[in-house]
Amino acid sequence: MLEKVIEGEKKVFMTGNEVVACAAVAAQAEIMYGYPITPQNEIMHYWARLMPKYGLKFLQTEDELSAGFTTAGGVLAGRRVFTATAGPGNTLMQEPLSMAEAMRLPVVVIVQQRGGPSTATVIYSQQEVTMTTLGGNGEGLRVVYSTATHQELFDYTIKAFNTAWKYRFPTFVLGDGYQAKMRESLTIYEPELRGITMVPTEPFVGRDGMPGVDREPTHLRNTYNVEEELYEVLEKYLADYARVAPKIAEYEVFDIKDADLVVISHGVVSRACKAAVKELREEGYRVGYFRPITLRPLPVEQLREVAGKTKQLLVVESSNGQLDRLIKEAIYGSTAEMLSLFKPGVGVTTEEVVARVKGIKG
Amino acid sequence: MAKPVKIILAGEGGQGVQSVAEIIAEAANEEGREALYIPNFGVEQRGGVSVAYLQIGDEPIGAPKFLIGDIVIALSDRAVRRTKQYAGPDTLFVYDSSIKDIENELPKNVKKVLGIPAIEVSKKELHPRVFNIIIMGAVLKASGVVTVNNAKVALEQLLGYKFEKDPKLRELNYRALERGVELVGQHIVEEGMLNGSNLQWTNLGSRKGFLDTVSGPL
Numbered sequence: 001m002l003e004k005v006i007e008g009e010k011k012v013f014m015t016g017n018e019v020v021a022c023a024a025v026a027a028q029a030e031i032m033y034g035y036p037i038t039p040q041n042e043i044m045h046y047w048a049r050l051m052p053k054y055g056l057k058f059l060q061t062e063d064e065l066s067a068g069f070t071t072a073g074g075v076l077a078g079r080r081v082f083t084a085t086a087g088p089g090n091t092l093m094q095e096p097l098s099m100a101e102a103m104r105l106p107v108v109v110i111v112q113q114r115g116g117p118s119t120a121t122v123i124y125s126q127q128e129v130t131m132t133t134l135g136g137n138g139e140g141l142r143v144v145y146s147t148a149t150h151q152e153l154f155d156y157t158i159k160a161f162n163t164a165w166k167y168r169f170p171t172f173v174l175g176d177g178y179q180a181k182m183r184e185s186l187t188i189y190e191p192e193l194r195g196i197t198m199v200p201t202e203p204f205v206g207r208d209g210m211p212g213v214d215r216e217p218t219h220l221r222n223t224y225n226v227e228e229e230l231y232e233v234l235e236k237y238l239a240d241y242a243r244v245a246p247k248i249a250e251y252e253v254f255d256i257k258d259a260d261l262v263v264i265s266h267g268v269v270s271r272a273c274k275a276a277v278k279e280l281r282e283e284g285y286r287v288g289y290f291r292p293i294t295l296r297p298l299p300v301e302q303l304r305e306v307a308g309k310t311k312q313l314l315v316v317e318s319s320n321g322q323l324d325r326l327i328k329e330a331i332y333g334s335t336a337e338m339l340s341l342f343k344p345g346v347g348v349t350t351e352e353v354v355a356r357v358k359g360i361k362g
Numbered sequence: 363m364a365k366p367v368k369i370i371l372a373g374e375g376g377q378g379v380q381s382v383a384e385i386i387a388e389a390a391n392e393e394g395r396e397a398l399y400i401p402n403f404g405v406e407q408r409g410g411v412s413v414a415y416l417q418i419g420d421e422p423i424g425a426p427k428f429l430i431g432d433i434v435i436a437l438s439d440r441a442v443r444r445t446k447q448y449a450g451p452d453t454l455f456v457y458d459s460s461i462k463d464i465e466n467e468l469p470k471n472v473k474k475v476l477g478i479p480a481i482e483v484s485k486k487e488l489h490p491r492v493f494n495i496i497i498m499g500a501v502l503k504a505s506g507v508v509t510v511n512n513a514k515v516a517l518e519q520l521l522g523y524k525f526e527k528d529p530k531l532r533e534l535n536y537r538a539l540e541r542g543v544e545l546v547g548q549h550i551v552e553e554g555m556l557n558g559s560n561l562q563w564t565n566l567g568s569r570k571g572f573l574d575t576v577s578g579p580l
Contacts, residue, residue, distance in 0.1 A: 013397070123403065183384065183398065183400070184396075184398045184423065185396065271425045272425035275425065351430070
């Protein structure tokens with residue numbers, strides 16, 4: 001029996017990349033596939049460091065296309081596996097991830113967003129929202145958790161494996177360079193102690209028994225001969241997704257009851273927005289806070305409810321409206337005024353959010 | 363909601379500002395306080411100005427970066443130019459007094475600008491390698507975010523294996539830490555005597571900094 005990575009629970013102080021590696025081990029992940037790219041490199045480093053002690057495996061591939069396909073391969077073999085990437089690596093990985101969508105493979109991908117387009121910066125952004133939620137040639141049949149704290153990075157990395165294996169959709173933890181590199185405290189724990197049972201994995205190929213006799217034959221496809229054949233499969237997948245979306249969707253909300261302006265943000269930017277809303281409330285501004293934790297599927301019902309009650313929505317993000325577009329689609333028909341604070345590729349501070357709201361409210 | 367103390371440390375790559383920020387953050391965390399430290403980083407492997415953002419408080423920290431620091435410490439001329447944007451009316455701006463021809467570049471309209479001879483002290487009295495530990499002492503004195511004793515514990519945890527081999531190193535690091543505390547403390551006393559005023563800028567955190575002990579009528 002291999003040693004457990006965490007005995008019970010303990011408070012730690014570490015970087016987000018360390019948190020992810022630690023969470024993946026706690027979630028009983030077996031193999032990481034990856035290709036180096038800043039700012040996610042240390043996930044690979046820490047995983048590789050923990051590897052011998054916990055009997056884990058790591059494969060460094062020749063590029064992100066290969067990292068994505070080998071991750072899909074690990075899943076086909078029935079292993080709990082994951083990969084991590086960022087920026088241009090995320091772009092390359094969309095092709096294998098599109099195949100994972102086509103085959104309903106429960107791959108888990110950690111994305112630490114960096115500046116774009118292209119190589120841009122290795123530092124930080126929220127510019128991989130569109131690509132991570134809707135990338136590839138397909139219909140965005142994926143789950144995307146956008147974390148804001150190290151505690152959430154730990155919680156949702158564990159959860160991503162279970163969501164992926166339960167619903168069989170590729171699942172992403174969308175972090176960013178700030179979360180990757182910063183240090184703060186969190187509590188790490190054995191999932192079982194919190195009542196979390198890891199969803200068992202099973203092989204897609206090489207199963208026991210004679211195909212067609214003892215069991216249904218395995219028929220994994222990403223290619224179809226006729227339009228109708230593809231359409232029939234997609235109809236089923238889309239219906240599956242629509243059915244489970246409300247169960248998967250998560251959000252965080254406060255102070256919206258009497259709010260005539262609600263600040264909407266996601267990920268690390270929500271930390272600035274949360275502090276700003278609290279500060280503005282203390283000064284008597286009637287502002288509220290809403291944060292989708294899942295960017296795909298969005299908590300559509302709750303968003304529409306908020307949009308229906310308030311007069312103004314202020315979308316704050318480190319991109320030029322990638323979250324904003326998703327929100328507008330979700331609340332289509334709402335008459336709330338849409339306002340924005342977009343800082344593509346740059347962090348957003350509490351001071352800036354406070355100033356923007358005061359600018360609006362006069 | 364009590365706001366955290368916001369500190370910016372900036373210097374040339376190799377001056378050790380990132381390790382100073384990290385050690386202080388770890389020490390604060392050990393004390394049971396909330397701490398968040400984030401380095402800046404770019405595509406360069408070395409060279410360039412290195413900036414560390416550090417926040418310490420008693421409630422979970424909000425955004426990792428901020429526009430205005432309570433304490434900004436710049437250790438080279440480029441670092442001064444880079445970080446003066448983070449200085450506001452309530453900022454204590456500390457720079458190394460050996461930086462030449464920098465007077466006109468120093469931020470105006472801040473609470474206080476303080477030049478300390480950390481580089482000189484490290485070279486003449488101690489060892490250039492403990493320059494960053496002197497800076498750490500200066501940060502602790504200016505901010506009061508962590509006690510000197512707890513900083514020593516953090517140093518011990520980080521460098522204990524080196525100290526075991528050469529106990530003189532421990533002594534050197536401790537002395538550097540204490541000299542850093544003195545360099546800032548000294549100025550406060552002088553300033554206090556000049557103005558006969560309360561040094562309001564010492565009261566940065568929700569928790570009393572140990573500067574509070576010298577901030578009465580002097």
